[in-house]
Amino acid sequence: MDLEGYSHIWLIVTFIVGFFAVRMGVGIWASRKVTNAADYIVAGRRLPIYMVGASVMATWFAAETLLGASSTAYQYGFQGVVFDPFGAAACLFLSAFFFTRLMRRARYLTVVDFFERRYGKGMTILASMAQLLTYFVWTGAQIVAAGTIVVALFPDVPLEVGMALVTIWVVGYTMLGGMLADTMLDFIQMFFTAGGVTLIFVFLLIQVGGWEGLTAINETLNNPKPFTLLPDMTEGGAGYLGYFKATGWIYWMAAWMAIGLGSVPTQDLFQRSMSARNESTAVWGTYLAGVLYLVFGVMSPLIGIMMYKLDPNVVNFDGILVMAALNYVPPVLVALFMAALASALMSTADSSLLAGASVVTQNLFPLFGKKLDYASEVKWTRIMVAVNGTIGIAIAVSAAVIYELGVVAWSILLVGLFTPFAFGMYWKKANQYGAMAAFIGGFAAWAIGILIAYNIGIGGDSTLLVCEGDTDCAFWDATYIASLPAFLTSIAMMVIVSLATQKQDAPKPITDVDGQPMDTNPVNYLGLIPIKDALRKLRPEELDQ
Numbered sequence: 001m002d003l004e005g006y007s008h009i010w011l012i013v014t015f016i017v018g019f020f021a022v023r024m025g026v027g028i029w030a031s032r033k034v035t036n037a038a039d040y041i042v043a044g045r046r047l048p049i050y051m052v053g054a055s056v057m058a059t060w061f062a063a064e065t066l067l068g069a070s071s072t073a074y075q076y077g078f079q080g081v082v083f084d085p086f087g088a089a090a091c092l093f094l095s096a097f098f099f100t101r102l103m104r105r106a107r108y109l110t111v112v113d114f115f116e117r118r119y120g121k122g123m124t125i126l127a128s129m130a131q132l133l134t135y136f137v138w139t140g141a142q143i144v145a146a147g148t149i150v151v152a153l154f155p156d157v158p159l160e161v162g163m164a165l166v167t168i169w170v171v172g173y174t175m176l177g178g179m180l181a182d183t184m185l186d187f188i189q190m191f192f193t194a195g196g197v198t199l200i201f202v203f204l205l206i207q208v209g210g211w212e213g214l215t216a217i218n219e220t221l222n223n224p225k226p227f228t229l230l231p232d233m234t235e236g237g238a239g240y241l242g243y244f245k246a247t248g249w250i251y252w253m254a255a256w257m258a259i260g261l262g263s264v265p266t267q268d269l270f271q272r273s274m275s276a277r278n279e280s281t282a283v284w285g286t287y288l289a290g291v292l293y294l295v296f297g298v299m300s301p302l303i304g305i306m307m308y309k310l311d312p313n314v315v316n317f318d319g320i321l322v323m324a325a326l327n328y329v330p331p332v333l334v335a336l337f338m339a340a341l342a343s344a345l346m347s348t349a350d351s352s353l354l355a356g357a358s359v360v361t362q363n364l365f366p367l368f369g370k371k372l373d374y375a376s377e378v379k380w381t382r383i384m385v386a387v388n389g390t391i392g393i394a395i396a397v398s399a400a401v402i403y404e405l406g407v408v409a410w411s412i413l414l415v416g417l418f419t420p421f422a423f424g425m426y427w428k429k430a431n432q433y434g435a436m437a438a439f440i441g442g443f444a445a446w447a448i449g450i451l452i453a454y455n456i457g458i459g460g461d462s463t464l465l466v467c468e469g470d471t472d473c474a475f476w477d478a479t480y481i482a483s484l485p486a487f488l489t490s491i492a493m494m495v496i497v498s499l500a501t502q503k504q505d506a507p508k509p510i511t512d513v514d515g516q517p518m519d520t521n522p523v524n525y526l527g528l529i530p531i532k533d534a535l536r537k538l539r540p541e542e543l544d545q
Contacts, residue, residue, distance in 0.1 A: 008331040015339035021211050023346060024179075025171045026185050027247050035297025039210040048274045049534045051187055055272045057292040058186035060088055061193055061344055063484040067145055071317040072322070073301030074308050076241055077226030082252065085297025086229065086261035090376055092290030093386040094266050096283050097527040100273045101380045102425060104282035106512040111270045112363040118424040121367060126439045130417045131267055132388075135356035138409040139392030140376055142349035147396065148318070157316040158442045163396050166346070174350040175382040186347050193344040197339035200321070204306040213309075220308045227305075231477025242466050245460025246503040247481065252316050254411075254484040261487075262414030265421035267355035280533035287527070353392070357384035408479055415442040415486040419494050423511070426522050431507040434435075434498025442490030450475075457486065 047055070053521035065084055072080035085369045091138065108114060115127040143163045148161030208214055223238045231248045239250035240255075261267065268284075310381035314320065322341075325334045355399050361381045365372060372380060419442065421437035454463050454474055458481055467473035498507075510518040519525075 008508070009153060009337065011331060011335040014303040015335045016149075016153075016342050019339045020169060020346075021345040022188075023177075023185055023343065024169070026173070028173075029315045030177055037082065037520070045283075047272070047277060047281070049276075049281045049285045049288065052276045052281060053288030053292060054190040054273055055186040055275075056092065056269065056286060056289035057296075058190040058193065058344065058347050059268055059272070060092075060289070060348070061190070061297065066193070066300055066341060066344060067318060067321055067423035069146075069297070069300040070304035070307070070317075070321040072321045073220065073226075073304030074306075074314065074317055075221045075223075075306075076238075077220045077223040077305055078229050078301060079223055079231070079238070079240060081253075081301045082229060082255040085257050085300070087256050087257065088263065089290050089294040090256065090295060091262040091263045092146060092269075092286055092293060094260070095269060095273075096286035096290065098181045098422070098525070099264060099425065100270070100282050100286050101279050101527055101529060102510070102518065102525040103270050104273055104276055104279045106510070106518060108270070108274055108513055110358050110362045111265055113513065114358050114424070114510075115420065115435075116363060116367075117515070118404070118430075118508055120508065123420065124363055124367055125430050125436045126436060127265075127417060127420075128359050128367075129215045130413055130439070131359045132356050134235050134266070134409045134412045135268075135352045136395055137412070138392050139349055139352040139356075139388060140395030141409065142352065143392050143396035146342060146345040146349070148476045149338070149345075151317075151351045152322070154254060160286060163393055166342075167349075167389050167393050170346050170349045171353065171386050174353050174387045179359070185343075189343055189347045192291070192336065196264055196293070196325075196333075196340045197296055197299045197303070199333055200325050200329055201303055204303055204310070204324055207304050208309055213304060217305055217309050220305055221312070226308075227519070240492055241477070244460055247453075247457060247461065250459055250484050251477070251481050254480050255486075257414055258408075258480060258483060259410045261418045262410035262412070265413055265417045266410075268351045269353055271351075271358065278533055280529050283527040283529050284531050299423060303524075349392075353385045353388045354381075356388045357381045360384045378436075408476070411446075411479060411483045415446045415483050415490060417489070419490040423494050423498075423499055425489075425525060428508055428520075429498050429502065430494065431498050431501060433501040434494045434496075437497035438494035440492040441493035443545075444487050445489035446482050446486035449485050450478045451502065453478035454479045458482070 033376060036383065065088070069081045069084060078086075103111070103114065106114070106117075112124060112127045116124040116334055145165065146166040147159050147163030150165060152158050154162075162176050166437070204213070205214060209219070211336055215227075222242070223230055223232075224236070231243075231252050232238050233248065240252045243251050273282040273286055274456065276285055303324050304320050307314070307324050311323075314323065322338070340392070358381060361372065361377055361384060365380065414526060416439045419438045420430070423430040423438075424435065439460055449458065452458055457465070463474040463477040465470070467477065509520070512518055
């Protein structure tokens, strides 16, 4: 990302400062509305459908979607972005259909609440660890992206300083306003970010000759079929991201599942669903987010594909989206988009910080005997926001990549947490022994699989060979490829160990936040619910349910 020589940097800086000031102002305002943990973590469970949909979409419209997807599509076309936006949109639809309704009905504050009530203490610890590790990594990805914008505007500022400055600001307003501030800012943010991406898309579409010119593009840097999502195993084809035979297909399936399934048991997603004012709002708000995400998310890779046609000699791939704005969009709109881009990264980072902090105070503290009153819950959640921000900076500094960090964060949950979550909701024989075996077995298989894929190969050439000795490339590819066999191992361990230990560890029923058993018919968990309840005005007695 290079803004050196751009004559309107002052305009970009002005807009960004304005956006930052608004975010802090909303944080200060929202802090006055917070009286307990429910206010701070799930906005008092009063969000309407448009706030839920906009908030989920804006939170997920993150660094890897905006900056990462355009640069990856410039190189590999749609194949390179199966992870995000396509897998991510699939996750939202799957979550709304299979999982959101029960989570909102149970009135949990965190996704780990489900694991605690369904399995017990051991799984609560493992689920909390996985959530925290995921959000540390994901926060790091957003910090890297935001830091690169600061450096692009002020070349003399070291990247580490830029990342630190942005993090301090995000931590500040998140500590103040919590979920209420996040959702309000996300709602505003969605219009600017989606509008900005749409404008860039339209300007580039004109440059390439309209829809006819776009669909006529017949290659990207490393892929002769830019609009195909399937691996191309034909002679002269690109396989899947350079991998052929079984490895290519394994990588392709892992790409769909990394975010498509890995992002299902996540705090930031269900935190918004659980902030909805009722079950119907939670379900249909998530459906709405999926539609918005797919429509606007696909524009970023299309921009990358069009940029290859307009300029096939780009060296700095991470700056593709910004380059498109600088070269083809009027200065005022560039400034508005750059400010919205910086703000979008902050929207995702603040959600990640709050999600991790909520897990610590709501699940780990009580588990280890630290009982908190309402005021202390809010205080300690705010403190943990600052702690999470500090750890996020450390990760960002040590691994300054955007798309890879964003995707691997969800692979962590795919191999360890999705199976216990899905089986715990839909299989009555799932028990804690099985869940813990699935978690540990999945991670063990992942670690072993990464070594095999890196050095030997899984169904084909090793990643080190395909990446021609580039160790960073080989490691990231091995990480994704190994996640599929690890996921299958997790399922096998869940079934085998649960069935073998039914007498030693009797399965627990699903209970709500008050410990009351939930409906035992899984059909009633599905997102088949009238939308009318999401649109009507609620009665006062329904607001806190």
